[in-house]
Amino acid sequence: MSAQRIDDPGSSSEDRLRANDVTIGYDARVISRGLTVTIPDNEFTVIIGPNACGKSTLLRSLARMLVPSAGAVLLDGQAISSYPSKEVARRLGLLPQSSVAPDGITVADLVARGRYPHQRLLRQWSRTDEEIVSGALAATNVADLADRPVDELSGGQRQRVWLAMALAQQTPILLLDEPTTYLDIAHQIEMLDLCADLHAEQGRTLVAVLHDLNHACRYATHLIAMRAGAVVATGPPSEIVTAALVEDVFGLACRVIEDPETGTPLIVPLARAALRGPDLQHPDAPPAVPTPLGA
Amino acid sequence: MTGVESKPARPLPVAALRWGSVSVRVTRRPLIVSVLLAIAVFAVVVVSSFVGDYPLPAQDVLASLLGNGTTATDFVVLDLRLARALCAVTIGAALGASGAAFQALTRNPLGSPDIIGFTSGAATGALLQILVIGGTSLAIAGGALFGGLASALVVYLLAMGRGAVGYRLVLVGIGLNAFLWAINWYLLISAKLEDAMSAQVWLTGSLNGRSWEQLWPVLVTVLICLPLLMVASRPLGLLEMGDDAARALGVRADRTRVVIVVLAVALAAGATATAGPIAFVALAAPQLAKRLTGSVAVSVLPAALMGALVLTTSDLVAQRLFAPTQLPVGIATGVVGGLYLIWLLLSEWKKGRG
Numbered sequence: 175m176s177a178q179r180i181d182d183p184g185s186s187s188e189d190r191l192r193a194n195d196v197t198i199g200y201d202a203r204v205i206s207r208g209l210t211v212t213i214p215d216n217e218f219t220v221i222i223g224p225n226a227c228g229k230s231t232l233l234r235s236l237a238r239m240l241v242p243s244a245g246a247v248l249l250d251g252q253a254i255s256s257y258p259s260k261e262v263a264r265r266l267g268l269l270p271q272s273s274v275a276p277d278g279i280t281v282a283d284l285v286a287r288g289r290y291p292h293q294r295l296l297r298q299w300s301r302t303d304e305e306i307v308s309g310a311l312a313a314t315n316v317a318d319l320a321d322r323p324v325d326e327l328s329g330g331q332r333q334r335v336w337l338a339m340a341l342a343q344q345t346p347i348l349l350l351d352e353p354t355t356y357l358d359i360a361h362q363i364e365m366l367d368l369c370a371d372l373h374a375e376q377g378r379t380l381v382a383v384l385h386d387l388n389h390a391c392r393y394a395t396h397l398i399a400m401r402a403g404a405v406v407a408t409g410p411p412s413e414i415v416t417a418a419l420v421e422d423v424f425g426l427a428c429r430v431i432e433d434p435e436t437g438t439p440l441i442v443p444l445a446r447a448a449l450r451g452p453d454l455q456h457p458d459a460p461p462a463v464p465t466p467l468g469a
Numbered sequence: 470m471t472g473v474e475s476k477p478a479r480p481l482p483v484a485a486l487r488w489g490s491v492s493v494r495v496t497r498r499p500l501i502v503s504v505l506l507a508i509a510v511f512a513v514v515v516v517s518s519f520v521g522d523y524p525l526p527a528q529d530v531l532a533s534l535l536g537n538g539t540t541a542t543d544f545v546v547l548d549l550r551l552a553r554a555l556c557a558v559t560i561g562a563a564l565g566a567s568g569a570a571f572q573a574l575t576r577n578p579l580g581s582p583d584i585i586g587f588t589s590g591a592a593t594g595a596l597l598q599i600l601v602i603g604g605t606s607l608a609i610a611g612g613a614l615f616g617g618l619a620s621a622l623v624v625y626l627l628a629m630g631r632g633a634v635g636y637r638l639v640l641v642g643i644g645l646n647a648f649l650w651a652i653n654w655y656l657l658i659s660a661k662l663e664d665a666m667s668a669q670v671w672l673t674g675s676l677n678g679r680s681w682e683q684l685w686p687v688l689v690t691v692l693i694c695l696p697l698l699m700v701a702s703r704p705l706g707l708l709e710m711g712d713d714a715a716r717a718l719g720v721r722a723d724r725t726r727v728v729i730v731v732l733a734v735a736l737a738a739g740a741t742a743t744a745g746p747i748a749f750v751a752l753a754a755p756q757l758a759k760r761l762t763g764s765v766a767v768s769v770l771p772a773a774l775m776g777a778l779v780l781t782t783s784d785l786v787a788q789r790l791f792a793p794t795q796l797p798v799g800i801a802t803g804v805v806g807g808l809y810l811i812w813l814l815l816s817e818w819k820k821g822r823g
Contacts, residue, residue: 234713237717238716239713239716239717258719259716259719259720259721260719261719262719263717263718263719264719267717268713268714268717269717270711270713270714270717271713272711272713273710273711273713273714274709274710274711274714275710276706276709276710276765277765278765279765280482280765282481282482282483283482283483283765286481286483287707287710287718288718290703290704290707290718290719290720291718291719295700296491296492296493297490297491297492298485298492298493298494299483299485299487299492299493299494300487300490300492301487303492304481304483307481307483308481311481320481320482321482340717343717343718
């Protein structure tokens with residue numbers, strides 16, 4: 175796959191994508207305040223954390239879908255909002271959580287739309303566009319579906335088509351918002367394998383929000399663990415994932431063992447019987463405060 | 470290695486014309502449909518020049534069309550018939566293009582300027598001009614233009630915000646539409662009888678007595694707005710995938726929407742100012758065009774050509790059906806379009822979206 179290795183024109187010693195002291199949220203509701211996150215270049219970064227911890231919000235602001243009310247997201251050292259929209263789209267791609275395929279659109283037509291940021295009014299479909307779209311279809315194993323309508327595909331195929339569209343955009347950085355949601359286990363693994371290939375073979379910087387901690391530990395080369403809008407830990411899974419961290423971030427009592435397949439950390443929740451009464455609590459609840467005697 | 474290169478390269482089902490570094494995407498069926506529609510429009514315009522209340526031999530008509538007519542035949546053929554037919558072409562194209570843009574923007578086949586209140590706003594403006602202020606046909610056109618733009622602004626501001634902009638645009642528009650028609654009827658029943666009658670004719674939408682002087686303003690509007698709308702229809706098509714997906718590709722979602730609304734309202738307002746609120750062309754033409762082209766993309770040009778064809782044909786029928794009595798063209802489009810609307814609602818309802 176050397177043909178599709180992504181060039182890295184603006185690379186410097188500093189990492190290309192960074193959220194610098196940002197305050198983000200929706201309308202008046204602040205999710206994160208004063209958050210600083212660096213996305214290391216050429217790593218497969220996975221953001222994890224419990225529901226509503228702000229991981230998707232962070233990803234959306236990194237992808238300039240959300241404008242921080244304070245601070246700035248920096249792309250190649252400049253505020254991402256200062257670039258022309260198409261220029262950002264040539265450097266950074268996003269696979270959103272939910273997209274709608276227009277009625278009756280074919281796979282090839284949808285994937286071809288990924289070339290939009292590289293096209294102009296009188297350069298609507300160059301040979302390069304065609305080669306790159308063919309490559310993206312092949313890389314995601316949907317080349318045989320090229321003239322099928324997207325509505326007729328299965329969930330797993332459809333998600334691969336959306337990924338192909340993001341690949342056709344040819345961005346060195348690709349953000350994925352829960353790319354495995356709604357997929358069964360086999361298709362989840364297939365999707366993550368694809369992402370790992372993109373990272374390993376094409377040298378893309380990948381950032382994904384994932385729900386499954388074990389998937390995150392297996393595929394990420396860099397983890398960002400979040401809780402309540404703040405970053406709790408960052409680093410390679412094998413260095414940072416411990417029972418204490420999982421307890422701290424998710425409020426889940428567990429053991430961390432070595433994945434027999436990959437050697438990465440594997441989280442095994444403790445059996446109910448192993449838990450003592452007061453610790454049997456909802457994972458979203460704050461860590462239990464011991465009740466003072468006689469209260 | 471996954472071996473991308475080793476796979477036999479299959480040509481992609483995406484077609485384009487290329488000259489050097491210039492490349493333009495074309496799809497065969499929409500192209501053929503557009504050419505056929507253009508030929509059909511031309512044919513109807515020619516037929517319109519040959520028929521009318523004042524009987525003229527065919528060779529006289531031909532002479533006038535080729536520039537060798539007498540003053541009298543020139544007046545009948547060029548100033549009465551041809552100019553009126555060209556008005557129908559231009560207004561129909563404006564309505565069709567405007568409807569295509571609104572339907573793509575709202576992702577709803579009901580999202581046309583006559584359903585979501587812009588046309589009734591134009592009618593209110595024109596009625597106020599006719600009944601309250603009084604004035605020439607130019608002043609009436611101005612009133613319609615102002616009313617259309619004002620109601621568009623109101624609908625847009627009320628529907629703006631986060632989330633499903635398109636759906637809210639339709640709902641807010643339908644509400645405003647009802648409100649404006651209440652005002653329109655009130656203006657009509659409180660007016661003097663003869664004023665009310667001429668206002669009523671305007672309200673039905675008519676091409677009677679339209680000639681060159683009415684043609685030029687709307688023609689200029691179409692010549693400016695239609696190409697711009699065709700350019701803007703590419704990012705508009707991407708918006709159909711949802712704001713996030715479109716913005717990730719570098720589409721400036723809000724700006725695209727504003728540009729589209731301004732262009733589409735200008736087209737609809739120009740058409741309405743010239744001929745009154747002609748029913749259903751903006752609603753039906755884009756859908757008919759879409760079914761003929763079988764295209765997923767936003768097809769502004771086929772919709773415009775279809776609008777032109779529908780309106781020229783309807784006007785010809787309205788003129789000749791009960792000749793010498795000339796029906797307002799709005800009655801013909803209303804009858805055909807009403808049936809179409811019922812069919813559309815039923816089929817949408819069956820799909821579970823209506």
